[in-house]
Amino acid sequence: MRTAINRQMKRYASALGLVLLSATLGSCGSEKSRSLPPTAAGYGTSAPVKTTNNASYRTPALSGPMRRNPDMTLRSDFTNGPAISFSRVPVADKYIAITFDDGPNPNNTPRLLDMLRARNIKATFYVVGSNVDLYPQIVRRTVAEGHEIGSHSYTHRLLSKMSDPEIRNELNRCRDAIGRATGIQPRTLRPPYGGLLQRQREWVNAEYGYPIILWAVDPLDWKRPGPSVVCSRILSHTTAGSIILAHDLHSQTVDAMPATLDGLLQRGFKFVTVSQLLAMKGDTSTAQATAATPAP
Ligand code: NI
DSSP: OHHHHHHHHHHHHHHHHHHHHHHHHTSOOOOTTOOOOSSOSOSOSSOOOOOOOOTTOOOOOOOSSOOOOOOOOOOOOOOOOSOOEESBOOOSSSEEEEEEESOOOTTHHHHHHHHHHHTTOOOEEEEOHHHHHHOHHHHHHHHHTTOEEEEOOSSOOOGGGSOHHHHHHHHHHHHHHHHHHHSOOOOOBOOGGGOOOHHHHHHHHHHHOOOEEOOSBOOOGGGOOOHHHHHHHHHHHOOTTBEEEEETTSHHHHHHHHHHHHHHHHTTOEEOOHHHHHTTTTOTTHHHHHHTSOOO
16 A cells, blocks of 8 residues: 555656656656557547636747748658558658547637647648538638548447448548538548457448558547646657647647647657658658758
């Protein structure tokens, strides 16, 4: 019992240390002591819950000019190969794709779009069709600002427990909601909770052409660990080619983004959309293309 309490106290002390360190350095710091499950298939079966805005959180002030993602002209016309599921893509340079799930959300998504625009970052949004029908104007803005939209089903239920016709209904309704709102169609699918059986992945890929997009970096932001923890988990686990999972449904996640995005840019990562990352599969010329890109 005492050991357990001691361990608990040590954990708090170490968490406090991280917070203090972050405050000192003006970034969220790193969290090397904690190891995350690599690409666990989702996080249970309960749906994410809506959270209230964290009104007390203040984004740390910038010291110096804001870092910006470089302007890049990259292909996004990926071809389907033998692999249909992706949590990362092997790339020749420090390209990454950050993804935001479960929106659009009227409070958080516009705030996030402002942060991305200020940094010239294009992200990928895995939207829930029913939310698209509620807030089509937010999805229109998302597309207009150069981001990519992917399917995250219509009702955010666990697809792996559904019949094929039920899955088809979820995917069609999400696709149609996105089409009504924006005139475009999603090109990739992230199944809610990452839950889709191999057999289902195969027929979905064959029928819709959607690669199944999972993730290499999971900050477990839906558990609301606080913005600095979300930030430090992402910074310490992101490597070249990573697909990063985050949720614009949660205010804490968006609160974490200024420090997270700035930290990733500072580490030399370049943000691309999921389709652009997929288009780099086996493309060795990306290294040269990058060398020709002027520094920000
Ligand atoms: Ni989700």
